[in-house]
Amino acid sequence: MATTGIEPRPRLPEWLRLQLPTSDTFAHTRRLLDELKLHTVCESAKCPNHWECWSKGTATFMIAGDRCTRACGFCAVTTARPLALETDEPARVAEATRRMQLKHVVITAVARDDLADGGAGHFRRTIEAVRGLNPGIIIEVLVPDFNDSDESIDVVLSANPHIFNHNLETVRRLTPGVRHRATYDRSLDVLRKVKAKRGDGVYTKSGLMLGLGETENELFSAMEDLRRVGCDMLTLGQYLQPTLKHLPVTEFVAPGKFVEYKQAAERIGFRHVASGPMVRSSYHADEFRASAMPVM
Helix, strand or coil: CCCCCCCCCCCCCHHHCCCCCCCHHHHHHHHHHHHCCCEEHHHHCCCCCHHHHHHCCCCEEEECCCEECCCCCCCCCEECCCCCCCCCHHHHHHHHHHHCCCCEEEEEECCCCCCCCCCHHHHHHHHHHHHHHCCCCEEEEECCCHHHCHHHHHHHHCCCCCEEECCCECCCCCHHHHCCCCCHHHHHHHHHHHHHHHHHHCEEEEEEEECCCCCHHHHHHHHHHHHHCCCCEEEEEECCCCCCCCCCCCCCCCHHHHHHHHHHHHHCCCCEEEECCCCCCCCCHHHCCCCCCCCC
């Protein structure tokens, strides 16, 4: 029998099988995003949680287009020459946030290595627009590494986000094969610089995908590296192969292991840990309700 040369995806374990919600809120969120012509990482990255999140009226807004200048082995976002930035996009994100009555918004973006500032100015304009229309909202940004540019990091920080998230994604050994053009130490350096510049004035956050072939010791080392640069918050979730062209899953980590890893992360000092098979960077992000949120 002839073969295609492409290995079929392994069967999902029961704990990763989702029941699709029936809430009308999903359709309302879909219409709103279409009307305002906004991208979400929920769709572009083929996030398995988008049915649940949209049914609750939440979404992670992806600014600066839906074309990325990088081609990471785990990510379903399209790699192509990006289009020009849309000057009215910050206002559209702010309006969507207002209509959805969000108390916590997550703003992310594709990597824009074609821009001198990596898109940092667009982040700032979006944060400012969202805050202007939604006073009191908690603003979390999930940013690319900006090629470790101090100037770009400063531009984003100048808009005073409450949470500055940049994902490590995987352990040191696996980084070259998982993250195109990114490096393990550069990501750590971005988080270190944010803490050095703002201290307790901003929470830093990062995340790792499990099931790419990492060992437990490598995972624990990555968590310790994040704590050494002052990272406050951590997400741990199961990697799921978005298409057969992406990196394969080497292991489905059992839910009990995620509980163990959460406890281990809390023991070494993370202030908030979300750990579970379906956890993603912005999944249930609004559950973080620190009583001492930085005052902006």
